[in-house]
Amino acid sequence: MNWLDETLEELAQRPAIGYLSGHAAAAEPTAVAALALVAHGRVDVAQKAADVLAAMQQPGGDVGVRSGETPGWPTSLAICVWSAVDRNGFSKSIDRAIAWLLENRGRPIEQSDNFAHNTQLVGWAYAEQTHSWVEPTAFAVLAFKAAGKGDDPSAREGVAVLIDRQLPGGGLNYGNTFVLGQLIRSHLQPTGVGLLALAGESDPSQRLLKSIAWLERSIGPETTPLSLGWALLGLRAHSGLPPHADEWLAGAAARVQSRDRSSFKLALLALAAKGWPT
16 A cells, blocks of 8 residues: 555544644644545545534634634635535535635735835735734635635735735745845745635736746655645646656655654645545
8 A cells, every 4th residue: 555545544543633643622633634534535535624624613703723713824724625625525624614715815014125025915824913924814715716606806816915925936934925134035835825826817027927936946756744745736726747746746745654643644635646625
């Protein structure tokens, strides 16, 4: 049995997982595992994880990092799971979660010479009532698209945030582009997440092409599992996978299995092997 089959079998036995082996169940790992199962055609098994996320949903519509905990940025990933598993069956959960996202967008801040990005554009944040960050904004855009609401004005502004935050040489940082005149470095994970959310979007500025090219030349066989998983998901959504992607995924999975055996990391690699469910 290869690493992929072994991972899918393990995930099928555990409807809720944590970030590391033996850790408490958390919303993000559980959602990624469910999406991996859906991508590989195991929707019936993913239903169990979707039910777990529905049980974690608070009366206000948010799904916290763990049951009963804040902040609620994983709400977006829960929407992606419910939409992929059974949009009609989870319609009430989705509607409540979308309403929560609309009420808990990021906050603009006054434009300043200290920041090069457009601080008036509003996306989503890790913690409510704070300035928008790349990954929460990307997850929210993915959620709106999954729920069939990709044309909502808030989702369109989220897309604008992700394009605006592209760095001059390509790629994305977690939030900023320049700070106090200093160019911020691109990072693999937020670039992959951002590009995934921007699948199918047009960009006359050509920033996306630079980010795709940056990502293609920045990953390789030694890229860490989480960065590799998100990077390949982002590339698959635009230019397709690099020639050695399968080898890189197998190598990353072997490293996880020999080290921390994180089901979350393995689930993300399994998802990257197939692609984000649409």
